Amino acid sequence: MSTTAQHRGSPLPVGEQYPLDERELEARARALESLLIEKGLVSSDMIEKAVHAYENDIGPMLGARVVARAWTDPQFKQRLLDNATAACAEMDIGGMQGEHMVCVENTARVHNVVCCTLCSCYPWPVLGLPPTWYKHPQYRAKIVADPRRTLREEFGLAIPGNVELRVWDSSAEIRYWVLPERPAGSEGMSEGELAGLVTRESMIGVAKAKSPIGSREQ
Amino acid sequence: MNGGHDVGGMHGLGPIIRETNEPIFHTEWERRVFGLQLSTLGPLFNPDEMRHGIERMHPVHYLASRYYEHWLCTMETNFLEKGIIAREEYGARIRQFLEDPSQRPPHVENPERAEHLMEAVRRGDSTSASIAERPRFKPGDRVLTRTISPKGHTRLPRYARGKRGEIVRVHGAFVFPDTSAHGLGPNPQYVYTVRFAGEELWGRDAEPNSTVHLDCWEDYLEAARGTRAPRVSKQRLSVKGAK
Numbered sequence: 001m002s003t004t005a006q007h008r009g010s011p012l013p014v015g016e017q018y019p020l021d022e023r024e025l026e027a028r029a030r031a032l033e034s035l036l037i038e039k040g041l042v043s044s045d046m047i048e049k050a051v052h053a054y055e056n057d058i059g060p061m062l063g064a065r066v067v068a069r070a071w072t073d074p075q076f077k078q079r080l081l082d083n084a085t086a087a088c089a090e091m092d093i094g095g096m097q098g099e100h101m102v103c104v105e106n107t108a109r110v111h112n113v114v115c116c117t118l119c120s121c122y123p124w125p126v127l128g129l130p131p132t133w134y135k136h137p138q139y140r141a142k143i144v145a146d147p148r149r150t151l152r153e154e155f156g157l158a159i160p161g162n163v164e165l166r167v168w169d170s171s172a173e174i175r176y177w178v179l180p181e182r183p184a185g186s187e188g189m190s191e192g193e194l195a196g197l198v199t200r201e202s203m204i205g206v207a208k209a210k211s212p213i214g215s216r217e218q
Numbered sequence: 219m220n221g222g223h224d225v226g227g228m229h230g231l232g233p234i235i236r237e238t239n240e241p242i243f244h245t246e247w248e249r250r251v252f253g254l255q256l257s258t259l260g261p262l263f264n265p266d267e268m269r270h271g272i273e274r275m276h277p278v279h280y281l282a283s284r285y286y287e288h289w290l291c292t293m294e295t296n297f298l299e300k301g302i303i304a305r306e307e308y309g310a311r312i313r314q315f316l317e318d319p320s321q322r323p324p325h326v327e328n329p330e331r332a333e334h335l336m337e338a339v340r341r342g343d344s345t346s347a348s349i350a351e352r353p354r355f356k357p358g359d360r361v362l363t364r365t366i367s368p369k370g371h372t373r374l375p376r377y378a379r380g381k382r383g384e385i386v387r388v389h390g391a392f393v394f395p396d397t398s399a400h401g402l403g404p405n406p407q408y409v410y411t412v413r414f415a416g417e418e419l420w421g422r423d424a425e426p427n428s429t430v431h432l433d434c435w436e437d438y439l440e441a442a443r444g445t446r447a448p449r450v451s452k453q454r455l456s457v458k459g460a461k
Contacts, residue, residue: 018279020287022245023316028290029247031311033254034323035303041262043328046335047253053339054252055242096256099342100389117226117375119269120285125342129252133236135285141228144377148425154234165428169226171373172409172433173345173392 054129062093063126063177064198066103067209068191071182080179081105088126098125098175104168105179106205111159112178113151113205115143116170123175127200134204144169155206178205185213219270219369222277226377227420231281248286255289257335260343263296266399270371271295345393347406353436355410359385360442363412363434371399374438377419378430382442383412386431394435407436 020028036042066088070077080087084103088094094101101123104112116122120135133139142150147165151157159165168176180202186194189212201207225231243249259268271292272280280288297303315321355361365380366372373395387410394405412434416424 018276018282020283023319024312025287025290026245026247026319027312027315028294029250029254030315030321030323031308032290032293032297032303033250034315035307035311036254036258036297037324037326039302041302042254042257043331044323044325045327045329045332046257047250049332049336050253050256050339051243051249053336058339095340095342096338097342099344100346117377118223118373119272129242131236131240132285133234136235137225137228137281138231138234141225141231142234144430145227145420145423146425147428150234161427163427165425167428167430169375169378169430169432171375172389172435174389174409174411174433 054124058095058124059128060126060198060200060203061195062128063123063200063203064195065191066091066093066126067179067198067203068194070179071186071194072191077179084177093125095125097121098123100174101126102168102174102176103179104166104176106181106208108163108181110164110166111205112166112168112176113143113147114168114170114176114178115140117141117144118171121170121175123177126177127203131200143167151206155201157207177203179203180205180209183209183211185211219273219371220367220376221273222275222280223273224376226375243286244284247290248284251286251290251293255293256339258293258297260338262302263293263300264393264398265345266371266393266395267296268292269395270399273371345404346390347393347404349391349406349408351407353388353408353410355385355388355408355436355439355441357385357387361385361410361412361434361439362442363438364440366438368396370396372396372438374434375432378414378432378434381414381418383414383418383432385410386413387411389433392435394437396435396437409433409435410439412439 037044066080069091070080076087080103084101085094085098088101106112117140120130122130122134144167147167148159151159170176180198183197186197197210197212199207199210202209243252259265272288274295275288275291298305298308361383363374363378363381363383366374389409389411391406392409394407397403397405410433411431414430414432416428416430419430
């Protein structure tokens with residue numbers, strides 16, 4: 001093969017060039033789309049509507065609303081922990097990749113963090129599409145084996161040794177996400193204000209909810 | 219399969235890279251690939267075939283490529299294998315778009331199908347199924363995950379094979395990925411959340427006071443006898459030796 005002939009040393013273990021370059025990826029995506037459209041298997045507006053929904057309407061602001069309600073309504077919080085899919089449906093939140101959701105609560109004794117070591121399973125209806133770091137191999141490799149060190153060194157989140165660290169590897173069709181602890185200093189805030197403290201990272205379990213104290217001082 | 223995708227516990231991959239203000243999609247092709255997969259998953263291939271198509275990427279390619287390249291690859295693999303597109307027409311079409319980057323795919327609308335897809339986005343599409351059998355395990359049961367190395371698709375990661383854990387929750391029955399990915403039928407069975415102590419998975423290198431929860435189909439599990447078998451069996455051997 002030319003690849004090995006050009007190489008001065010021993011042959012490369014893998015003869016193909018990876019990954020594909022941007023130009024080729026663009027051409028392949030267009031080729032696939034054009035063939036499937038011509039065959040009547042997909043339509044342009046299917047693609048556009050799906051993209052629009054996840055770029056604009058479905059994202060972590062929905063999960064933040066659910067968390068804020070759970071912080072202010074103890075009965076709703078219990079329903080959320082008992083059956084997250086049904087509790088979210090009360091707020092008209094649900095759908096694809098959230099057919100079976102489980103929400104796990106962070107407390108002073110237990111810290112939960114979510115991952116998918118085999119692919120990138122993630123609760124779309126409450127968090128939207130996952131960030132790239134969640135999908136890339138580094139996070140998936142580390143969080144399951146060294147969760148405490150990973151949270152401390154890579155996310156700046158220190159979880160004391162006496163707090164049990166629970167990793168949830170989303171290996172089946174159940175989609176996990178985290179109910180973060182309500183931050184100190186948030187007493188008396190409205191549900192809408194509280195939702196502003198809830199970040200995507202806090203619902204994955206790699207961060208705590210934002211503190212209202214710092215933001216009030218600004 | 220023991221593919222490049224099964225990265226739980228892998229070392230040496232480097233730091234987690236987080237992008238500030240990350241866009242949902244980085245390029246137009248990522249948008250189109252995402253929309254294409256949502257439009258075709260279900261009608262043209264199932265989620266298990268989709269995942270297995272990604273797992274079959276060469277590990278070098280898998281680890282070195284961006285996320286939506288995985289989605290593009292599995293659509294290519296599945297649609298070519300199923301004869302939905304032919305290799306020759308696809309190759310020719312790629313060359314056409316490479317030669318003239320100003321060309322775009324045709325624009326064809328089908329509001330009814332677009333609405334049908336959005337309905338699926340809103341309502342979801344579960345792979346759960348009701349079965350007549352009762353669950354074999356209940357919360358609190360000690361289980362042992364099977365030691366397997368199938369060349370096909372499985373959702374039992376390498377790090378959790380042959381490990382002892384405890385059932386913490388029984389979910390309903392779900393389509394079994396190991397058969398569904400290969401056209402061998404849905405074979406629905408119960409899914410259980412199993413809790414593993416860190417030390418059981420990672421030995422003395424485990425972080426103290428940590429657990430991993432993993433969802434396992436019933437075929438991945440067998441009843442565990444005794445409580446901590448690896449250590450117990452060792453002790454038993456030494457006791458026998460002492461006699």
